[in-house]
Amino acid sequence: MARPKAFDHDDTVLKAAGLFRRQGYEGTSVRHLLDELGLSASSFYAEFGGKDALYMEALAAHAALEREQLRQGLSGPGTFKAKFAGLLAQLIDELTSVGGTSSLTLRAAVEEAGTKPEVLAFLSRYLTELIEMVGDQIATAAERGELRLRHQPQPVARFLLFGALSLGFVAKVSTDRATLDSYAAMVLDAMPGHATGLPGTPHQTQPPDA
Amino acid sequence: MARPKAFDHDDTVLKAAGLFRRQGYEGTSVRHLLDELGLSASSFYAEFGGKDALYMEALAAHAALEREQLRQGLSGPGTFKAKFAGLLAQLIDELTSVGGTSSLTLRAAVEEAGTKPEVLAFLSRYLTELIEMVGDQIATAAERGELRLRHQPQPVARFLLFGALSLGFVAKVSTDRATLDSYAAMVLDAMPGHATGLPGTPHQTQPPDA
DNA sequence: GCGGTTACGGAACAAACGTTCCATAACGTG
DNA sequence: CACGTTATGGAACGTTTGTTCCGTAACCGC
Numbered sequence: 001m002a003r004p005k006a007f008d009h010d011d012t013v014l015k016a017a018g019l020f021r022r023q024g025y026e027g028t029s030v031r032h033l034l035d036e037l038g039l040s041a042s043s044f045y046a047e048f049g050g051k052d053a054l055y056m057e058a059l060a061a062h063a064a065l066e067r068e069q070l071r072q073g074l075s076g077p078g079t080f081k082a083k084f085a086g087l088l089a090q091l092i093d094e095l096t097s098v099g100g101t102s103s104l105t106l107r108a109a110v111e112e113a114g115t116k117p118e119v120l121a122f123l124s125r126y127l128t129e130l131i132e133m134v135g136d137q138i139a140t141a142a143e144r145g146e147l148r149l150r151h152q153p154q155p156v157a158r159f160l161l162f163g164a165l166s167l168g169f170v171a172k173v174s175t176d177r178a179t180l181d182s183y184a185a186m187v188l189d190a191m192p193g194h195a196t197g198l199p200g201t202p203h204q205t206q207p208p209d210a
Numbered sequence: 211m212a213r214p215k216a217f218d219h220d221d222t223v224l225k226a227a228g229l230f231r232r233q234g235y236e237g238t239s240v241r242h243l244l245d246e247l248g249l250s251a252s253s254f255y256a257e258f259g260g261k262d263a264l265y266m267e268a269l270a271a272h273a274a275l276e277r278e279q280l281r282q283g284l285s286g287p288g289t290f291k292a293k294f295a296g297l298l299a300q301l302i303d304e305l306t307s308v309g310g311t312s313s314l315t316l317r318a319a320v321e322e323a324g325t326k327p328e329v330l331a332f333l334s335r336y337l338t339e340l341i342e343m344v345g346d347q348i349a350t351a352a353e354r355g356e357l358r359l360r361h362q363p364q365p366v367a368r369f370l371l372f373g374a375l376s377l378g379f380v381a382k383v384s385t386d387r388a389t390l391d392s393y394a395a396m397v398l399d400a401m402p403g404h405a406t407g408l409p410g411t412p413h414q415t416q417p418p419d420a
Numbered sequence: 421g422c423g424g425t426t427a428c429g430g431a432a433c434a435a436a437c438g439t440t441c442c443a444t445a446a447c448g449t450g
Numbered sequence: 451c452a453c454g455t456t457a458t459g460g461a462a463c464g465t466t467t468g469t470t471c472c473g474t475a476a477c478c479g480c
Contacts (some may be wrong), residue, residue: 002425003477009232024321026236030468040429041469044329047427051468101324109382110320111234114311124383150399155392158380162393166376170368171333172319183372186400212455213447240438250459251439259458261438 009047010061012037017058021104025112027054056118062104062127071128080141081191085162088184091164095171095180102168131157140189147191156190165185214330219257220271227374231314234267235322263402268327272314273336280340290351294370298394301374305381305390312378341367348401366400373397393416 015037019028030051034044048054073087074080105123113120135157142149149156163184170183205207225247229238240261244254258264283288283297305312315333323330344367352359359366373394380393 001478003427004477005427006476022324024236026234027321027325029466031414040427042430042471043428045469062370102320106262107320109379110312110317111237113382114232115237120383120479127383151392151396155389155396158389159393159396162376166372166379169316169319169376170372170377172323173330173337179365182361183369186365186369189400190396205313213445213457215457216446239436250457252441252460253458255439309423379446 002105005043005047005153007037007039007043008170012039012047013054013057013061014065016054017062017104020055020058021062021107022101024107052116055112056122059104059108059119059122063122066103066105067126067130067133071133074137079146080137081147081188083133085184085188088167088187092171092177092184095168096175102171103165105206106165106168113210119166126192130161149191151190159190160187163190215253215257217247217249217253222249222257223264223267223271226264227272227314230265231272231317233309234317235261243367262326265322266332268348268410269314269318269329269332273332275314277314277336277340281343283354284344284347289356290347291357292396295394295398298374298377298397301377302381302390302394305378305386306387312381315376316375316378337371340371343367344371352402359401361400369400373400 008018015031019033019036030041030044033051033054034041039046044054048057070087073090074083076083105126108119109123113123131154135154136145138149138156141155142153143148151159164187165189167180167183171180174180226243229243229246240251240254243261243264244251248253249257254264257378280297283300284293286293305327315336318329321335323333341364343365348357348359348366349363351357351365361369374397377393377397379388384390
């Protein structure tokens with residue numbers, strides 16, 4: 001028909017998600033957004049409707065990515081605990097690398113969920129979904145005798161997920177690997193499990209007195 | 211000498227801390243601040259220097275309060291674990307009551323620490339202090355044979371403290387008591403401990419299949 | 421290569437931002 | 451009661467906020 005758009009919708013949303021993740025909602029002005037995304041005001045409002053609408057889209061896109069990463073990380077072979085440990089290790093890699101910033105989910109929950117009902121509703125739905133998904137995996141792993149549970153599958157799932165999210169929060173103040181690794185190990189201890197698959201992982205961060 | 215101030219400095223700082231805690235730094239405009247604190251622009255700038263300076267003061271005041279609450283909660287008799295459990299219960303009370311908002315510390319870490327070096331520096335110092343304080347208590351409790359540790363005292367202390375902070379984050383999305391209680395219980399499981407002091411607390415959130 | 425359609429660039433908007441300034445009001449002191 | 455001092459109220463400042471609007475440029479189909 002006519003002149004085609006010079007940008008890709010989904011790419012732009014993801015780029016915006018990155019900005020919101022690093023700088024927050026209020027910390028990211030539309031001007032800065034336009035510069036960084038490389039489009040002008042008119043195109044922006046025609047395509048996305050406004051800052052709020054773009055934020056919601058970015059949040060949803062980020063959530064979808066996060067969920068897919070989780071689902072994939074828990075899909076293959078191996079015990080549940082080993083797979084979840086792998087996900088935490090991967091998360092720590094991201095957090096310790098340059099510009100290590102926590103997930104947009106965390107930021108949205110802390111800064112926007114209190115003010116914007118739509119954000120709260122979305123996060124509530126999203127996190128519930130994740131908890132159920134992980135809870136199911138935990139339940140079947142427990143039935144299989146892979147791990148012993150001290151609590152119901154869903155609370156354990158919630159604990160693991162929020163533990164993972166708060167890793168991003170821990171990383172804000174102490175970025176060294178050892179700290180994050182030990183924190184992750186303690187999160188995993190919520191599932192005493194028989195083994196992680198690895199041969200001899202003694203249940204200790206370091207020797208009692210070094 | 212001359213006309214006395216119509217407000218109390220420390221009271222005002224604490225009130226400001228409350229506003230920042232609920233609405234964040236950027237979400238709280240100076241105008242709104244002045245209305246809520248009941249003072250005019252000239253007094254405000256004469257007394258506090260500006261928004262940034264007041265924020266830092268509010269953060270420090272909040273931190274001091276939080277630290278004192280922690281120190282006091284861990285001071286009396288009883289096992290360490292029981293005392294920390296009491297603190298978590300108290301925190302959950304606050305979170306489930308009206309306007310249940312998480313601590314300013316959490317908000318500052320997530321939204322401002324990335325941009326403002328002074329905030330990051332303060333939080334880093336503050337949290338390190340808390341970790342050492344709690345770590346010492348854990349160490350002596352372990353020597354006393356009160357609890358068994360799977361990790362070094364300091365990582366355990368960090369885990370407990372960040373676990374407590376992230377409770378405020380969990381509460382953002384699910385405010386019901388049972389959820390928060392089970393989360394707290396799993397945080398406490400980082401110290402398997404011989405007993406909480408209570409008689410028969412079975413190590414299970416609910417019966418395996420109800 | 422022309423016409424119709426759509427995206428783009430950027431100036432312009434009102435509102436809100438943090439901050440400054442000064443005339444006025446209120447107090448302690450003599 | 452009057453003076454010196456200091457806090458207060460509120461208008462005003464220059465920027466920046468999110469958003470709108472319109473003239474122009476770019477592309478597709480014929």
